[in-house]
Every structure is written in C-alpha cells, then in structure tokens.
Amino acid sequence: MDEVSTTQPGNFKDEWGPMDDVRPVFSTGVGINEETIQAISRAKHEPQWMLDLRLQAYQIYQSMPMPSFGPDLSEIDLNEIKYFQRATDRIARNWEDVPDEIKTTFERIGVPEAERKYLAGSAAQYESEAVYHNLKQDLESQGIIFMDTDSTLKQHPELVRQYFGKLIAASDNKFAALNTAVWSGGTFLYVPKNVHADVPIQSYFRINAGRTGQFERTLIIVDEGGSVNYVEGCTAPNYAEDSLHAAVVEVFVKKDAYCRYTTIQNWSTNVYSLETKRAQAEANSTMEWVDGNLGSKVTMKYPSIYLTGAGATGSMLSIAAAGANMHQDTGAKMIHLAPNTHSTIVSKAICHNGGRADYRGLIKYTKAAKRAKSHVECDTILMDQDSASDTFPVNDIETSDGTIEHEAHVSKISEAQLYYLKSRGLDEATASQLIIMGFLEPFTKQLPMEYAVELDRLIKFQMEDSIG
Amino acid sequence: MSKLEIRNLKVNAGDERILNGVNLQINPGEIHALMGPNGTGKSTLSETIMGNPLYEIVDGQIWLDGQDITEMSVDERARTAVFLAMQYPMEVAGISNADFIHAALNARNQGQPVAVLPFLKQLKANMEFLEINPEYADRGLNADFSGGEKKRNEILQMMMLRPEMAILDEIDSGLDIDALKIVAKGINAMRSTTFSCLMVTHYQRLLNYVVPDVVHIMMDGRIVKSGGPELATDLEKTGYAELEETLGSETSHGNSLE
Structure with a gap:
C-alpha cells in the first residue's frame, strides 16, 4: 500500500463544484485487507459509522463464497485488483495509448471529437463544464440534491446514513459486500416531495460517463409524489483498465412517486461487471429500470424491484448484445409484497460472433400480494451457430389469485x-x-x-x- | 425501360420440378396477366424472377434489357429494375413503413441519401391516393396490418420505388371490391411506356379494372396459351378444367404451344 500526496496541474478540477487545486493522488495499490479499508476511509475523512460499516462488510466479504451460478468467474484474481483509485484522480493516459479499436468505435458511432479523449480517460476534464455547473444550480433551486456519493456523505451525512445499505445489505452477495467495504464514487440523488425533476439529467451523465468508478455506490430517493428520469452511462465503449466493476445501486421510490433509471453500459471486453441493483416501490408508485448491456467480458446483473406498497408497478426493459468472448448473464427480479402490484419484464438479446446472453429472472408473489400480475417476455436473436442463449426463469408464487405470463423466443x-x-x-x-x-x-x-x-x-x- | 425475356426456364423447389420450360416476353409498357389453376407454378415463376433462393434454376435464363440476370442476387435485381409485390408480405416490427421505404430508395440511389422532405411529401401524396391512413407511415412495416392493408402497402411501395418491371403475385387475393379498385388505381397510375408488369391472378375480376395487353395461361409449369384480354373472359366462362381437356388432347400429340 502506498499513499502519495502531490500537487496536480490546475485542470484536475472537481466537476462537482469548486475545490482546492491541491489533491492527493491516492491509491491503495493491489490487494485488500483491513488496513486498506481504514486507509480509504481516512483519506475521505469519513465518519466512524461508515468505517465500521466498511469493516463489517469486509468480514462478510471474506466469509462469503463466489456466486454458485452463472458465468465462469474463476479468472478474476481478487488479489490483483486495485481497490481504491479515486476516479477523478486518475492520471490521464496518453491518447496514443488508447487502443485503436476504441478510437475507431468513437469515430464510427459519431462521438463528438471533444468528448472522445475524455471518454477514453485521456482527458480529465470536459470542456463545457460551465453548462453543467448551471444545471446543478437549477436542480438545487428545486431542492434536489444531486452530487457524488462521497460529497453527499460530507454534506448530508444523516441522509446517507438513513438510506445507505438499507435495501442492499453487505450480506446480500459477495460483490455487494465488497462494494460496501471499498465503495467510492457513484451518484446521490434526492428528489423532494412532489418535485418533478424536469431537467435533462442524462446530459450530465453523458459527459460524466468516462469516469465511472469500479465500486460505485449510487443512492436515489424519490420522495412522495416526486418524479425523476435518470440516465447514466454511455453507448461509447468505456475503456477501463480495471478489470472488475462491482457497483451497488439502491433506489427508494416513495408513495405516489415515479422513477425511471436508464443505464447504458459498454465496458471494454476485459471487464467483469458484477452489479447489484435494487429498488423499493411504495404504494401506487412506479419504478422502471431501462438497462442496456453492450460490452464487458462477463456481466452479471439482475436489477430487482421490491413492490412493497399496494398498487405499485415495476418494470424492467433490457437489451444485451454479446459478441466474441462475451457472456451477458442478466435479468430481473420482481418481488411482489403487497396487493394489486404489477410487474413487467421485457428482455431482448442479440448474440453474435460466438457470444452468449442468458436471461435469469425471478417473479415472487408473497401471501400479501393479492391479485398480483406479471408479464415476462424474453426474445433472443442468434446471429450464428457459435452463439448461444438460455433462459432461467423462476416463479415463486404463494398466492392463488395472481397471474403470470411468460413468453420466450430464440430465433435467427x-x-x-x-x-x-x-x-x-x-x-x-x-x-x-x-x-x-x-x-x-x-x-x-x-x-x-x-x-x-x-x-x-x-x-x-x-x-x-x-x-x- | 425494361424488356423481360424468359427462355426455356426450368425450376425446382427442393427436389420437385415446378417449372417445365417457361417462355415469356414482356415488352416495355406492356401489362401481362398470368392466370392458371392453383399449384401450376405461377408464384414459382414470380419468385424465380425476383431471385428467391428457395427456387433453383435448373435450365434456361431470365433476360432483362438484354442482360442475363439469372445469376444476380435478389437485391441487385431489385436495384436494377425488378419489383415483386408478394403474395404474403412479411411483417417486420420496429422498422417504420416510412423508414423502410426511405432505406429502399437510398439503396437504389447508389448510396446517396434521398432528401427526406421531398420523400415524405411524395409518400403522403401516394398514401392519400391509395387511401391509406397517414398513421401507417410510422407503424411497423406491415406489422399488424390486415391482409388487404398489406396488399395496399405493396402497391404503395411500388409507387414509391417506381420499378421498371413489376410482378404482382395475387395482389387481388383477399381484397374486397373497394380495396380491389384502389389497388387497380395504383397499378394503372404506374402505366407508362417505361413500365412493364406481370400480374399473377386466379380471377378475371382484377382484369376488369386493370386491362392487360396480353393474358397467359399456365398449367403444369408451362405457359400453355397466350392471347388478348378476351382469353381471360373466355376462361371465366369455361373454367380451367375444360381448357385443360382441350389442351390435353393437343399436348398428347406432342405439339408445342408456344
């Protein structure tokens, strides 16, 4: 573990707001132990409770097995991973070092020249930052809190404490535990009661996409009657040197509120993307996941919605494209815990050049979920004989008056x-x-x-x- | 301007011989009708002219304007001149009708994109002409169209793409009389000295509205009789069975009917 403090040139300005020109470039090196975690927490000046949470999660992480299902993860060497490099502190790599393949793709899909270097991580700052500063002010005037999770922990610690880990406990799975232990970055978004976030929040993230960290922690809270349409990620290939991405996303949709969370990811094909995403939908609220997975070596991601309030609606609309040496293992879970709750899952996949895309899903109706309804649709196109696809749907039904429709098609x-x-x-x-x-x-x-x-x-x- | 010449065309579908030496010539500006009972090879001939890979040419050639197109791919034929209004047009959800027609026009325009505004104007005019609901421009290609709507949409595509050689495979099937008149109106609007057309049909009904220059009767994979529009009218009275009988006695003597 090494800790270095140095003065950076002035262009390393925090996109979230004004800050000192002096920033520590901080890395814990490869591997992980309790000291690593203490060092991360100390570097961020975190409150004690967060450090405790991290250390506890680390214990859980050590004791938990790797997932027993799905893609082969045996090639991940968890001891060779750098667990902490603050995304905004990454030293820009030379544009010349960015693989030609990535450059060509930028060109072909028409990524504006100005954004290419940024997306490839060879420029730390996007030129039209001022525009986004204005956007931020606009959001603040509506009472919306929208900043990175680290900053939120400093500025609104009580809010973070109220929601952090409340939907996804560290013990949920090995990679959620890992994320809880070493998380950094991610987005915090709070929409107050009856506020409709009517700003193009996606444009912010369009620009920000190049900086997604390895262990992001995202928290979204839409208070009663509020609504937000949140878009993150990028269709352009996200050239990551880090081979493991284990994000955790928790979304709280209160009574009568609406949230749509759109993600597009196109990781480079060295990346294992193992994510845990979960939302809670209270009475008469609506939660929608829109999720596109276009890259990575392996993706394991099954966003879930806990429909806890009567009349809540949840939906998942996803696409996966799997090419050579790619395995997309994705799906959704809809947990119906209240009467008259509805859910829809539409999953579309394209496999080409020997790629593999599987659907894994769960529909659960607990006893309380009277008259629940669910519709599941999985469609896959196989472009060649070397490509493959499977579906693994599970229905766990404890009621007698619910309905489930399931359709699955695999075709050329x-x-x-x-x-x-x-x-x-x-x-x-x-x-x-x-x-x-x-x-x-x-x-x-x-x-x-x-x-x-x-x-x-x-x-x-x-x-x-x-x-x- | 397209002149279609089919010479001694023999075609298999799988192992089965369907066309047994078809000879046919359609001059520029002419509309021909091809009639005959079910299963005699009318659709096979249509599909073979288009280049459908399900049909294998065993012998003979298809010439278009003095060029042998027998070896050309489907899309090359389309870009050269040929249009086939299919008996069962495919549904392709998620591609709007307008986008599809625009893409097809672009493909025919040597890769140069066709200007969008004039295109949309033309599309709107043709849709009005064919009494197609304007909303259908943005609907998925043939997706959830009724049988009659699909047929009308084939005619719309023909009017937009302006082929020199159109083959209409049972464009009249499943149409009520009003829809039939509209489809006929579309075909008649295409008539010009540079447009030639082969209409495949079972019934004389369509020919009341689109009067052909030549009528051919096909049986057992051959064109067995050709004549003017009156041939179709006669056939309507006598039926195919009687014709078959008359011809049967002739062919048994080994006479060529072409």
Whole structure:
C-alpha cells in the first residue's frame, strides 16, 4: 500500500463544484485487507459509522463464497485488483495509448471529437463544464440534491446514513459486500416531495460517463409524489483498465412517486461487471429500470424491484448484445409484497460472433400480494451457430389469485424477412441491420435521442463482423 | 425501360420440378396477366424472377434489357429494375413503413441519401391516393396490418420505388371490391411506356379494372396459351378444367404451344 500526496496541474478540477487545486493522488495499490479499508476511509475523512460499516462488510466479504451460478468467474484474481483509485484522480493516459479499436468505435458511432479523449480517460476534464455547473444550480433551486456519493456523505451525512445499505445489505452477495467495504464514487440523488425533476439529467451523465468508478455506490430517493428520469452511462465503449466493476445501486421510490433509471453500459471486453441493483416501490408508485448491456467480458446483473406498497408497478426493459468472448448473464427480479402490484419484464438479446446472453429472472408473489400480475417476455436473436442463449426463469408464487405470463423466443434473423427486405433493393448487411434495429426498437424508443442514435450506430458497427 | 425475356426456364423447389420450360416476353409498357389453376407454378415463376433462393434454376435464363440476370442476387435485381409485390408480405416490427421505404430508395440511389422532405411529401401524396391512413407511415412495416392493408402497402411501395418491371403475385387475393379498385388505381397510375408488369391472378375480376395487353395461361409449369384480354373472359366462362381437356388432347400429340 502506498499513499502519495502531490500537487496536480490546475485542470484536475472537481466537476462537482469548486475545490482546492491541491489533491492527493491516492491509491491503495493491489490487494485488500483491513488496513486498506481504514486507509480509504481516512483519506475521505469519513465518519466512524461508515468505517465500521466498511469493516463489517469486509468480514462478510471474506466469509462469503463466489456466486454458485452463472458465468465462469474463476479468472478474476481478487488479489490483483486495485481497490481504491479515486476516479477523478486518475492520471490521464496518453491518447496514443488508447487502443485503436476504441478510437475507431468513437469515430464510427459519431462521438463528438471533444468528448472522445475524455471518454477514453485521456482527458480529465470536459470542456463545457460551465453548462453543467448551471444545471446543478437549477436542480438545487428545486431542492434536489444531486452530487457524488462521497460529497453527499460530507454534506448530508444523516441522509446517507438513513438510506445507505438499507435495501442492499453487505450480506446480500459477495460483490455487494465488497462494494460496501471499498465503495467510492457513484451518484446521490434526492428528489423532494412532489418535485418533478424536469431537467435533462442524462446530459450530465453523458459527459460524466468516462469516469465511472469500479465500486460505485449510487443512492436515489424519490420522495412522495416526486418524479425523476435518470440516465447514466454511455453507448461509447468505456475503456477501463480495471478489470472488475462491482457497483451497488439502491433506489427508494416513495408513495405516489415515479422513477425511471436508464443505464447504458459498454465496458471494454476485459471487464467483469458484477452489479447489484435494487429498488423499493411504495404504494401506487412506479419504478422502471431501462438497462442496456453492450460490452464487458462477463456481466452479471439482475436489477430487482421490491413492490412493497399496494398498487405499485415495476418494470424492467433490457437489451444485451454479446459478441466474441462475451457472456451477458442478466435479468430481473420482481418481488411482489403487497396487493394489486404489477410487474413487467421485457428482455431482448442479440448474440453474435460466438457470444452468449442468458436471461435469469425471478417473479415472487408473497401471501400479501393479492391479485398480483406479471408479464415476462424474453426474445433472443442468434446471429450464428457459435452463439448461444438460455433462459432461467423462476416463479415463486404463494398466492392463488395472481397471474403470470411468460413468453420466450430464440430465433435467427428470419430468412423470409431478409428476402423481403432484399427484394426492395437493400443489401444483406443493411437488411440485417434494419431487422436488428427493429428488434431493439422497443428499447431504443425509450432512450433519449442522442443515446438512441448512438446505440443504432454502435449495433450496426458491432454487427458488421457478423453479417459482413 | 425494361424488356423481360424468359427462355426455356426450368425450376425446382427442393427436389420437385415446378417449372417445365417457361417462355415469356414482356415488352416495355406492356401489362401481362398470368392466370392458371392453383399449384401450376405461377408464384414459382414470380419468385424465380425476383431471385428467391428457395427456387433453383435448373435450365434456361431470365433476360432483362438484354442482360442475363439469372445469376444476380435478389437485391441487385431489385436495384436494377425488378419489383415483386408478394403474395404474403412479411411483417417486420420496429422498422417504420416510412423508414423502410426511405432505406429502399437510398439503396437504389447508389448510396446517396434521398432528401427526406421531398420523400415524405411524395409518400403522403401516394398514401392519400391509395387511401391509406397517414398513421401507417410510422407503424411497423406491415406489422399488424390486415391482409388487404398489406396488399395496399405493396402497391404503395411500388409507387414509391417506381420499378421498371413489376410482378404482382395475387395482389387481388383477399381484397374486397373497394380495396380491389384502389389497388387497380395504383397499378394503372404506374402505366407508362417505361413500365412493364406481370400480374399473377386466379380471377378475371382484377382484369376488369386493370386491362392487360396480353393474358397467359399456365398449367403444369408451362405457359400453355397466350392471347388478348378476351382469353381471360373466355376462361371465366369455361373454367380451367375444360381448357385443360382441350389442351390435353393437343399436348398428347406432342405439339408445342408456344
């Protein structure tokens, strides 16, 4: 473990607001032990309760086994991981060192020149920061708290303490425990009662995407009657040197509130993305996950919604694209704990160049979930014989008056559709792309325009190899 | 301007021989009707001209304007001149009708994008002409269209893409009389000295509204009789069975009917 303090050039300004020019560049080196965790907490000047929570989580992490299901994780060497590098402190890498593959993709999907270096981690600051400073002020005037979780812990410790870990305990799974022990970064968003966040929150994150940390901790609270449409991530490839990404996201949707949480991730293919995302939906509230997974070596992610209040609605709309050497193991869990709760899961996957995408899902109706309803739809397109897909749906029903519909389809691109499109003059590649775009349309139409456009381009680009 | 010449075309579907030496010539500006009982190879001929890979050409050629297109891919044929209004148009959800037609026009325009505003204007005009609900421009391609709506949408695509050689495979099937008139109106609007057309149909009904220059009768994978519009009218009276009988006695003597 080494700890270095040094003076950085002035361009390392915190995007969250004004701060000192002097910042410690801090890394705990590879590996993890109790001292590492104490050092992380000390470096952040955290309250004692957070350190206690971290240390407790570390004990849990050590005692818990690796997941017993799903993709092969045996290649992760947990002793070779750097557990703490503050994302905003990363030293910019040379643009020349960014792999050509990534640069080409930026070009092909039309990422503006100004953003490319930033996204590739070779520029620490985005040029139009002032715009986002204004956005932040606008949010503050509505009483919305929107900042990184570390800063929130400093400025609103009581709020963090009230919600942190309340939906996802460290003991939930090994990687949630790890996250709790070493978390850093992530977003905190609080929307007050009856406030409708009507700002383009996604644009902030469009810019911020290059800095997502390894062990983000995100907390969203939408108070009674409030609403927010939150978008994070980026269709552009997120070039990460870190091979493990284990985020935890907790979302609290209070009575009559609405939250949509959209994520697009395109990790580079060295990354294991093992995430725990959970939301609680109180009476007559609505929680929607919109989740796109386009990259990584392995993704394991099953966002869940605990429908705890009568009349609550939960939905999950996801796409996964798995290419060569990729395994997307994703799905959703809907836990119905109250009467008249409804849930919908729509999962779409495309496997090409030998990629694998599996769906893993759970629908649970407890005794209290009278008249619950759920609809699950899984559609997969396999582009070639080397690609594969499975679905693992589980229904756990304790009521007698609920309904569940489940549909699953695995298909190739239909030859008949291809022929029809070609008979109008479209070549094979263009026709295939159109069919894929059509397949993904239920997802893309839910995205903000700039994401949808980029996603279209990205998929076309990724498909080129498959349909040459 | 397209002249279609089919020479001694023999086609298999799987192991089964469907076309047994079809000869056909359609000159620019002509509309031909191809009639005949079920299962005689009318659709096979249509699909083979388009290049459907399910059908294998065993012998013979298809010439378009003096160019042998037998080896061309489906999309090349389409970009060259050929349009096939299919008997069962495919549904492709998630691609809007307008986007699809625009993509097809782009493909025909040597990769140069076709300007969007004039395109939309033209699309709107043609949809009005064919009495198609304007909302259908943004609906998924044929998705949840009724049978008749799909047929009308095929005609809309033809009017937008303006092919020189159109094959309409049972464009009249499943249409009520009002829809039939609208479809006929679309076909008649295409008539010009540079447009040629082959209409496949079972019934004379369509030919009351689109009067063909030539009518062909197909049986057992061959064109067995050709003539003017009156041939269809006669056939309506006598039926195929009687025709088959007359012809049967002739073919048994080994006469070629072409």
